[in-house]
Amino acid sequence: ILVRRCWGPGLRGSHGGEDGRDTRVRKKPPWRVLFFGTDQFAQETLRALHAARENKEEVLIEKLEVVTVPSPSPKGLPVKQYAVQSQLPVHEWPDVGSGEYDVGVVASFGRLLSETLILKFPYGILNVHPSCLPRWRGPAPIIHTVLHGDLITGVTIMQIRPKRFDVGPILKQETIPVPPKSTATELEALLSRLGANMLISVLKNLPESLKNGKQQPAEGVTQAPKISVGTSCIKWEEQTSEQIFRLYRAIGNIIPLQTLWMENTIKLLDLVEVNNLVLADAKLTRQTLTPGSIIYHKQSKILLVYCKDGWIGVRSVMLKKTLTATDFYNGYLHPWYQKNSQVQPNHCKFKTLRLPTKKKPENKLLLCNRVLSN
Secondary structure, eight states: OHHHHHHOTTOOOSSBSTTSSBSOOOOSSSEEEEEEEOSHHHHHHHHHHHHHHHOSSSOOEEEEEEEEOOOSSTTOOHHHHHHHHTTOOEEETTOOOSOOOSEEEEESOOSOOOHHHHTTSTTOEEEEESSOTTTTBSSOHHHHHHHTTOSEEEEEEEEOOTTSSSOSOEEEEEEEEOOTTOOHHHHHHHHHHHHHHHHHHHHHTHHHHHHTOBOOOSTTOOBOOOOBGGGGBOOTTTOOHHHHHHHHHHHTTTSOEEEEETTEEEEEEEEEOOOHHHHTOHHHHSSOOOTTBEEEETTTTEEEEEOSSSEEEEEEEESSSEEEHHHHIIIIIHHHHHHTTTSOGGGSBOBOOOOOSSOOGGGBOOBSSSBSOO
C-alpha cells in the first residue's frame, strides 16, 4: 500500500510487483541509501548520513553510497573528497552503481533525474532544498534569497518528481530568519546544518513522513535560475547602493562584481558600506555627481563610487593585478586627474560593462547552491 501511495498505480516492472518494485520493501530502518551531491552544502548532508551510519546506538542507515559529477580538479568536488576520506563507495554520474537501495537522497546535485532512476527506489528520492518551496525553485536558491533581500528563508525536505525540478510533495519544512547582511556563503553554512538535521529526522520515520507529505501550493512560486557572468556587471544608473551590496553578498565570492573604467574591465573585490562621517565630507556634498563617478577618500583609504541613490565603498580592485584603493588612486586616478586637470570629477567614472549578447559556454556558471567548482 505504501509503495502504491508513493508511486501510483499502473507502473509495471520486472521485479514481480504491480508497481515495478521488489515486493520485499523494508518497513523500518536501517535504510540503504544512495546519495547524490556535489558541493559544500551537499557535503554537510553526506556528513550527517555518514554519522548516522556510524552510530551503533541508533541503527538508522545500513548502507551508504555516493554519486557525484566529474570535476576538472584532481581532488574532485567536496562531496567526493569527503566520500573518499570516509571510505564510502563513489560513482561518477551518469554511473549510479548496481546495488539495491531503499531511498535516494539529493542535495545540490544539479542534474535532472529520470523517472526510470527514481522508480528504482522503493521510497523514492528525497531532496534537501535550501528554500521555503515553492519560493526559489531552481539551481541557485540561496543566491537569490540574498540577492532579493529576503528576511525569511529555510529548508524543505521534499520528494523528487520526474521531468521538473523542485515540484514534489513537501515532507518537512522549517523556516529561519536571514541574518542581517549575511553572504550567500554564510547563509549556505547555516542552512546546510539545518537541512542535514531535518533529513535525519525524516529518515527516522520515513514511511510516516511520506504518508503525510503535502503538495506544494500553487501560489508564491518563484524561480532561482543559474547565475551567469553577466549578473556580476554593475548597472550604476539603475541599481541602488542596497542592491549592489546585496549582489556583492550574493555572488561576490564566486564571480567578482565587474565594471568598465577607461575601456578596461575592472573587478571590484572588496565592497564596504560608507559611514555617515564619510558622507558628510564636503568633497562629496559640494558637487554634482553622476552614477559611476569615483572619488578617493584619503582618510578612510577607500574608493567612493556613486550609484543610483548614493555611495558604495571599494577597498580593493583588480585591473591587471589586485590593487588596494590607495594603489588604484596613486597608479591610475591621480595621474588621470593631473593629465585632465580642467575636467570635472564626474568625467572620471565607472561605466556599466556590456557583455556580448551571445555568450560563450564557458562564460556561464551552473550553480546549485554554489558553483560546482571554482
